[in-house]
Amino acid sequence: MSAVTDPEEIVAPPPFRRDRLVHAWIGVKALSDAGDALWTIALAWTAVQVASPAVAGLIVAAGTVPRAVILLFGGVIADRADPRRIMLVFNVLRVGVLVAVALWVLATPPTVSVLLFAAIAFGVCDAFYEPSAGTIARQLVRAVDLPSYGAAAQTASRLGTMGGAAIGGFIVAHAGLAGSASVNALTFTLVVAFIAIWLRPRFRLTRAEKESALRGIARGFAHLAENPTTRTLVIALSGLNLAVGPAIGIGLALRAHAEGWGAQAVGLFEALLGLGAALGAISVAKWRPSHEARGGFRALVLQGAGIIALGIGPAWSVAVAAFVIGATAGYASVLLSATFSATVDTAYLGRMSSLTRLGDDCLMPLAMAGFGALASSTALWVPFALFGGAMMALMILPLSNRAFRSLSLRPAV
Known part of the structure; x- marks a missing residue:
């Protein structure tokens, strides 16, 4: 592969x-x-x-x-x-x-x-x-x-x-x-x-056979179970925001409030995040790795470290971490989305695309609530460490997969 x-x-x-x-x-x-x-x-x-x-x-x-x-x-x-x-x-x-x-x-x-x-x-x-x-x-x-x-x-x-x-x-x-x-x-x-x-x-694109909608959905989940490469990509893309979303959406405001940095600091962190994401995405056009999936998953390991860094240190280190998170998010999203589009069976591409979007709609509210509960019941750095550490740990699976390490979207020579 x-x-x-x-x-x-x-x-x-x-x-x-x-x-x-x-x-x-x-x-x-x-x-x-x-x-x-x-x-x-x-x-x-x-x-x-x-x-x-x-x-x-x-x-x-x-x-x-x-x-x-x-x-x-x-x-x-x-x-x-x-x-x-x-x-x-x-x-x-x-x-x-x-x-x-x-x-x-x-x-x-x-x-x-x-x-x-x-x-x-x-x-x-x-x-x-x-x-x-x-x-x-x-x-x-x-x-x-x-x-x-x-x-x-x-x-x-x-x-x-x-x-x-x-x-x-x-x-x-x-x-x-x-x-x-x-x-x-x-x-x-x-x-x-x-x-x-x-x-x-x-x-x-290959078209799926005509059958009832419920059977088509069931066939999509069966396809996911039978194809480990597709399954890993769907899980990665659907969960891409579940670690960083709460850290940015709730965590930055909690840190700024606790440290007395003010609302303007939150705005600055958000701006650096957006700038990093734009630069990270466009950098793929200039500096594209030879193995796109491997490069994307490695970037997410760095993003996990950035999430941990949001919970500790002074304002300047949080600003740097926000920029790094944005840059790695933009970079990894482009590479993994391209790998997803290129490798998924085109007869299932629509169903797999819909599954990647369910993460934000169904799981993000739970992730937000969990982050907030941890921040309320423990030290403020704990949810940052747990969410960032979980992302880093989850990347071990695809990075240890030989198929992902060797996969390339460039034409074979």
Whole structure:
């Protein structure tokens, strides 16, 4: 298992550096991510204006429940139908939801029921859209170009999200929820137009056989049990944020509060994390290891050490650790996502993609609660040490696997 092969080629793609279609798709997707970030801020801000903090939290989180429930069904459809058409349909539905919300709040002030409808509808659309979108890279570029694609796409997505968040507050303050929904509807309309007119697959993925959705889900889990390489990648990608998420989401604020550093320190740490992630992702395009999976898992060992370092030391060492965590997260995510897309049986790629997304939806709340409970009942450094140490220990399994050590996405010589 030292190299991988491409699926059936429909149209020969150019080298990634000259692939204008893929470059344009990455840009359009980043614009959509900016719109999503803008919409998230608008939804949260409007929710706290019209409801209590508890209800506002329910509104913001409402989309995750249907997404977690439906995600596996979305994976089955992605493996059976045309992923491009699925992406097109559910982006059109997103535009419809946003236009409906904009028209409603223009006619009457926003209510809890309208906000819940919008959040749940978006969650349902995400559940069907994301597994299909997870297969699109495999249809556009050769396996050898997947790391470069991932580096550019993740960097553009992060920049789009940061840009959308930066202007989101300004737009909702001056144009309200209707203006924010309208802007996001425009970004999704551009995505719909690009998919419909220009986006065409270059590689034909194997399609799953037609069967009931529940049987398709069961077959996906059976495939996971029978393929240790795929299983390791799914576990790694689905759990990628479970150690670092609580350390960043809760831990940094707890440390800043305990040390008296203030909220501005948390903002600085978060900014360094984002900067590191962007640089880590784009660095793959310049300094790509010959064995991508091995490089990605080694980076996660370093990330585990960074998580431990967040819990000890002065502010400057925490800042360095935050940057290292971001850099290793961006670097490992690109390499492991590329390895995942290149090596998973394309008849199961949608279902495996849906499983990787379940970690954040289903397990992250438990990880957050566990981190907080440990911080409350023990010394503050303990949860950082346990979560970081657990990540480092878990990386022993893939790094001791000969298949991962020798796996390369570069063509065999």
